[in-house]
Amino acid sequence: MPRYRMMYAKEGPARYISHLDLLRAFERAVRRAGLPLAFTLGFNPHPKIAFAAPLGVGTAGEREFADLELTANMPPEEVAGALGRALPEGLRLIELRAVADQAGALMAAVDRATYRAEAILSRPVSAGEAERAVAAFLSMPQILVEKKGRRGEKKVRDIKPGILAMSARVNDDIIVVEAELKTGSSGNVRFEEVLDAFREKSRLPVEGRFSLYRTGVYAARGKEKKSLWHV
């Protein structure tokens, strides 16, 4: 059945919807768009929509990926036009392409993601201070985080190997942290845990919460990131 890959943004009110709700939101949008969505067979049919990687509730996604299967062949421009008009506030279609039947599954291909976080500073911080804080953070031999296991037991994990890159800059009273992190089945680091650890270690005067953005999701080609359009 014809498969389409889309790059979309999840922002505004839509960033507060859970992964399951996102699936529902797309399913409904596809139906409103009048597109012939394909369903799995069996007792409880599911719409054939597959996401590259789940996004945490509250994090905005600037370039997210998902695949969608239809039961009839349609020109991608037509699919994009209809779907684009049927998406709710905060879900925005950026690009849609037809993909070949033998194209890989998105979820399996995902290897890393890039992020940005912004927060208000309660006192001025110089660019140098922010950079030094990141350098000091990354030079630690290990970055240990505690995580509650399924049965409530505490697990300690080193997330350092999963931090592929990280930087910080200051814009007036706002600090912007960017990072590239391991994502997917080959290892997964959540941006929140990185930021929590960084905040604790650096003691930068961050006020309130960070606003979180995932700026991209990628496959890997050696040490480079590779666009999900090409998997």
Next chain:
Amino acid sequence: MDVIEQILPEVQRPARYAGGEWNSVRKDWDGVDIKVAFAFPDAYEVGMSHLGLQILYWIVNGRPDALMERVFAPWPDMEEEMRSRGLPLFSLESRRPVRDFDILAFTLQYEMSFSNILNMLDLAGIPLMAEQRDEKFPLVIAGGPCAFNPEPLAGFIDLFVIGEGEEVINEFLDAFLEAKRRGLSRQGLLFEALKVPGVYVPSLYRVHYGEDGSVLKVAPAVEGVPERVTKRVVRDLNGAPFPLRPVVPFTEIVHDRAMVEVMRGCTRGCRFCQAGVLYRPVREKKCETVLEQAAGLVRNTGYGEISLTSLSTSDYTPVRRAVKALVDEYARQGVNVSLPSLRADNFSVELAKEVQRVRRSSLTFAPEAGTQRLRNVINKGVTGEDLLKTVSAAFREGWQAVKLYFMIGLPTETDEDLDGIAGLAGEVLALGRQAGVPAGRLRVTVSVSSFVPKAHTPFQWEPQAPLPALKQKQAYLSGKLKGRGLAFNYHDAGLSFIEAAFARGDRRLGAVLVNAFKLGCKFDGWSEHFSLSRWLEAFRRAGLNPEQYANRRYGYAEPLPWDHIDSGVSKEYLILEHRRAMAGLTTLDCRAGSCTGCGLCPALAAEPVYAEA
């Protein structure tokens, strides 16, 4: 980065407060004359499942001169964040403080949401008592089934709408606009609103108490105020406004589907049922109207399920034609059709078979009582034989799970009736085995709630069984309903007890509500939040006894606190029905063609409307 954005990532299910849903309407604030905040005093998931909200939202936002935005009771975690940061209750659409609106309209669906109303007023920074509010504050209005005994809320609400909102809302908004244009005071505005039939302004009535503290009457305190307020009804549902572009939530809600109301009202006349009286006379939509509306809903919402809603959908005359047409049209598109409430007869199983071509979940029946004798008392026109035949057909058709709903503490109930519940459940289980349902999959769930006497019903005079007796009945049943394949669950009896006190409450219960609010009562319809001891304390501090309201038998001649609210059904008829109940006599439903004389049609100059099969 505003306060709301800082809070949302901290709370459970932030989508409840984020807004921006498909079909939600954001109008230019300064471009309209009247701003209405529609408040549902429960969680988002419950409120958004309510069709009445969508209907009023559709009507008001359809007017160029008005806007309506939504607000729900914030879950306690959200409330805590809001209070600690001084964020007042805000609307979803424009995220404006509720205080800035002209009208704050509450819907009253069940008594146990009353504590949330007080909490929401407080969170909004609006004084609780109507008499403490001046022109600076929104006019606080309320409607819905609980407005038929508005007295416990009389002190907090400026004005109630009695009956069907879509019939009143435009007239009311026009009156409000007129008052605003003329620069009337709040008092003047209330008098202007009185010109709209169905409007009840509690502050213009005085309650007369007898020496023993009983209510003698609720009578006008000023001239020009009607003695009784009669409910408003929509005459023809085909022409009535119906939301073809309802708001489609982002997050999963209780009824997460496209709802087409096929009829309003129910003719069956169960004697405990308040909705059956309040929504009389029955009015069916034409099949064509239903199909058209369903088509619009599917197109505009993208829902994967259409539900044909009403109090008793299998009674809807063209139900078969409607279901067949919908399934034929939408099954291919992966859109299911569902019927929420089913009667225990063969027809219902055939219908269920038709609609469950796609997915087969459990079947639900509500025999309500365990013996035929008691079913006759409550006028539940279904026999045990019907039920067993139906269930056995259902098992043979491939269903593996059946849910049975019962009520305990019904008038005249004895142990024999409780045994009947267990007996029926056992028989259903045996039928499942006989039909060859694998033992691991066979499931019979018995759900039991407690009888609550409700205003405007034939059982309004009946006492609720005392709390210890209800608990005993539950324990008795749970001893009998054990075994493989059986599941038993029951509603919190303490909750039903407080509900009963409010269902028959008078104006003095306002003090109890204030105490309960101060003691931290909220989300009382949710058993995890409900605390009986807090409510008992609230009653104690008000010097009142909940048993006086819940567990007392009221006399026919005794004035009732809701006598000034006219549901259209005559008191004589309710007395007659109560007498027939005690004599074990059933009453036919007026659908069969012969009017049973409830008095409504002549009183309201209305009549039942049936569609062609």
